[in-house]
Amino acid sequence: MSKSLQLLSLISKSLIIIQLAICCLQCISATKIISSNSSNSDDIDKNFDDKPKLFVNTDNCGLKKPTAAIDGYIIGGSEATAGQFPWQVSLQKRQSGLWLHTCGAVVLNKRWLLTAAHCINGLSEQSLRALVGTHLLNVKPPGTTGQAAVYRISKIIKHQDFSADNMANNLALIRLTAAINLDNSDGLINSVCLPNTGDKFTQYVTLSGWGLTTVSGSGGQQQQQQQPVTSNKLMFVSDVPIVSLPKCRSIYGMNWIREGMLCAGAPKGQQSPKGFCQGDNGGPLIQTDPNGRAILVGISSFNARCASPDGTPDVFVEISNYRQWIDKNAV
Template identity: 30%
Template sequence: MCNTKIRTVLVGALSCGDPAYPPLLTRVVGGEDARPFSWPWQVSLQYSSSGNWYHTCGGTLIAPNWVLTAAHCISSSRTYQVLLGKYNLKATEEGSVAVSPQKIIVHERWDSSRLADGNDIALIKLSQSVALSNQIQPACLPPANSLLASGVVCYVTGWGRLQTNGALPNILQQGPLVVVDYATCSLPAWWGSTVKTTMVCAGGDGVISSCNGDSGGPLNCRSADGTWEVHGVVSFGSSLGCNYYRKPSVFTRVSAFNSWIATVRV
C-alpha cells in the first residue's frame, strides 16, 4: 500500500500539469501565499548584477530543458539564470536548482517599442535538462488555437509585487483571475484596440491582477481532465496601476503560438 502510494506521487510528478502537491485554490481576494511547490513548473528568471542574482521575471517549464517566458523580459545585455523548484526565493531549499540558459529565442516579430502588437513570447533552452521531481515538473501546453471561455477562473502565479509600487514577496503568490473574452476586453471602456486576438485578458475587477515581477509567468488554467495548462504568459497591465478596474491583466495567448514553440524546439 505504502509503495503504491509513493509510486503514484512520483508518476504524477513526471507527467505534465499534474502537481504532486496540488494547489490549494481558496480564491482569496487579492491573492495569497501558494502552497509550497504546488506550481512546480513556475520558475524565477534572474539576472546577475554586481555578483548577485536578482529576480526579474517568471517563466514556465514546458519540457525538461525548455522554459517559456515573455519577450519583454529578455535583454541582450544581461546574464541570466533560471531557478527551478523554488518557493521562497530567500531560503535555501533542497531540491531546487539553478541552470544557465544555453540559448534564448525571442519571437522574431516582437517589437519592444510596440508592446500592443503582441508576440511577447520567448523560449529559453536550458544548458542541461533538469531532473523532474515532486518540486520540478512541466506544465502542459493547451491545444493549438484553443480559446478560454469568458468567466473561466484561472490562476496567475509569481513573485511579482503585492500591489502597485509595493514590495516584492519572497514567497510564491497565487491569485484567481476570471477570463474576459476578446469581445469585452476590446471594448473602448476596457483595453480597446490595444488588445489583440493573440492575447488573453483575465481580471479587471480592480482587486486582483498580475504586477511588476510577474511578467513572463504563467496563467494556469485547469483542463477538462484536471491537468494544468499554461494558457497565458504575463505580458502587460495598466500604467495606471496593477489592479485597475476594467484594465485586466493581458497575457500572450499560448495556444496562438503552439506551432512557433514546436518550430523553435526542433
C-alpha cells in the same frame, strides 16, 4: 540443333523468366505488407531521426502535489505551498554581483522554458539564470527544499515579430545548459501542459508569480514603485475571469489588443482588486482541465495598472496562438 529443339529451348527459357517475374512480384507484395504492418525500427524511414521533432507534452505534464492555500497576496491572492506550481520558474538577472529575481517563466520540458520576450530583451544568456523547484526566492540551492536548483542558459529565442512598442508577439524560449531532473524531484519540479493550436478558453484562470504584493501611488504601473513590497514567497490568484477580446479592445483600444493576446480580470465591483505586477511578467496563466492537469493558457505580458480597482484587465500572450512557433523552435 533441329528447329524443334530450338523451339523447346526457347519455351523453357520463357517459362523461367515468367517464374522469376512471379517471384519478384510476390516479394514486392510481401515487402509492402511488412512495411505497412510492422512496427519494427528497421522498417522506419532511415531519415526519420534527421527530421524536426515537434514539441510533445510529457506524460506527467500539468500535475502537482495536493496543497492547501494560505491567506496572502500576489496582489489580492494567496501564498503557494511547495509543489503547488512545480512549473514555476524565477528568471534572475545578475546585478552588482547579486542574482535578483526579474521575471517569471515556466517549464516546458527538461531543456526548455517559456517567458515573455520583454523579460529578456537586450540581455545575454550569460546575464541570466533560472531557479526551479522552490516556492521561496531566498532558498540557497540545493537548499532545504530538497530539489531547488539553478540552471544557466545556453540559448534565447525571442519571437521574430516581437515589438517592444506595443508588446505584440511577446514571447521567448529559453534553452538550458543542462537538463532539469523532472523524474526525481519529489513533485517539486514538473512541466506544464501546452494547449493545442486554436484552443479557446473561457471561465476562470489562475495566475502565479513573485512580483510586487502591494503598491503605492495612484498612477500607472511605472509610477507605482514607491516603497514597493515584493514577495519572497510564491503567490497566486485564482478564479480570475477571462475577458472577451472585443471587451478588452473597448478598454485598451484596437492598437493595443491584437490577435494572439488574451485578457483576464474581474470587472469593477465584482471582486476585490487582484492581478499581476512587476516581477510577475513572463509567468504562467493556467487553467486546470477535468483530469487535473494544468494547461498553459497564457504568459503574463502587460497591464495598465497593477490590480486595477477600475476593472481594467491584465493582458497575456495567448499560448494556443503560438503553439506552432513553440513546436518549431523548442527542438
